[in-house]
Amino acid sequence: MGKLVVLNHPLIDHKMALIRDKNTSTKTFRETVGEIGALITYEITKDLETVEIEVETPIQKTICRQLKKQLVIVPILRAGLGMVNGIHDMVPSAKIGHIGLYRDEKSLEPVSYYAKFPTDILDGVVLVVDPMLATGGSATAAITELKNRGAKDVRFVGLVGCPEGVKRLQMDHPDVPIYLAALDEKLNEVGYIIPGLGDAGDRLFGTK
Numbered sequence: 633m634g635k636l637v638v639l640n641h642p643l644i645d646h647k648m649a650l651i652r653d654k655n656t657s658t659k660t661f662r663e664t665v666g667e668i669g670a671l672i673t674y675e676i677t678k679d680l681e682t683v684e685i686e687v688e689t690p691i692q693k694t695i696c697r698q699l700k701k702q703l704v705i706v707p708i709l710r711a712g713l714g715m716v717n718g719i720h721d722m723v724p725s726a727k728i729g730h731i732g733l734y735r736d737e738k739s740l741e742p743v744s745y746y747a748k749f750p751t752d753i754l755d756g757v758v759l760v761v762d763p764m765l766a767t768g769g770s771a772t773a774a775i776t777e778l779k780n781r782g783a784k785d786v787r788f789v790g791l792v793g794c795p796e797g798v799k800r801l802q803m804d805h806p807d808v809p810i811y812l813a814a815l816d817e818k819l820n821e822v823g824y825i826i827p828g829l830g831d832a833g834d835r836l837f838g839t840k
């Protein structure tokens with residue numbers, strides 16, 4: 633079964649309270665989602681492999697370490713875009729791919745409309761990012777598409793998940809670790825996470 637890590641950190645919890653609040657403005661929501669993206673990067677990259685390199689300081693040569701594999705950030709459009717800048721600020725060398733999926737409102741099944749990835753997904757560490765892991769359909773579909781195109785080392789990074797989505801993703805992709813800022817109670821009858829934060833895409837882009 634895939635590893636589940638729920639990040640427990642006072643700063644992340646503090647910022648999560650802000651984005652859950654229905655009175656938070658679109659501007660603050662967007663900025664805070666980005667900030668949480670930056671904070672969680674520290675945790676999700678903790679076990680990345682490094683290699684030795686020789687560096688010449690102003691004083692003498694020394695051995696340092698640098699990341700072994702290329703990092704690739706793949707936001708699930710639209711809402712995943714909100715987390716990209718925060719992560720990218722922490723790892724500016726990361727490449728970025730995009731996958732467009734939306735949930736059909738009735739069936740809740742993901743509908744694919746776009747995919748473009750750098751070739752680095754073949755050998756790199758791929759972070760699939762989306763604030764919401766609800767039924768798990770979108771995350772599962774995105775990861776299946778990435779694997780079909782040759783990605784081998786994939787991690788899912790979300791802000792709010794629920795047991796239903798975690799179970800689905802762990803079943804469909806047991807090799808993929810799941811990192812969440814919070815694990816909520818459950819899905820409601822129309823597929824929204826409760827307590828959740830509402831529709832992440834609408835709140836990020838002001839479409840409601």
Ligand code: PRP
Nearest residue numbers: 709710711734735766767768769770833
């Ligand atoms: C939201 C969210 C996830 C998906 C999660 O996207 O950003 O991609 O729902 O739900 P699931 O786990 O049940 O698949 P949405 O379909 O609303 O599209 P949007 O980001 O374009 O608004």
Ligand code: URA
Nearest residue numbers: 766824825830831832
């Ligand atoms: N997508 C969202 O944006 N929010 C939810 O609660 C579930 C799916």
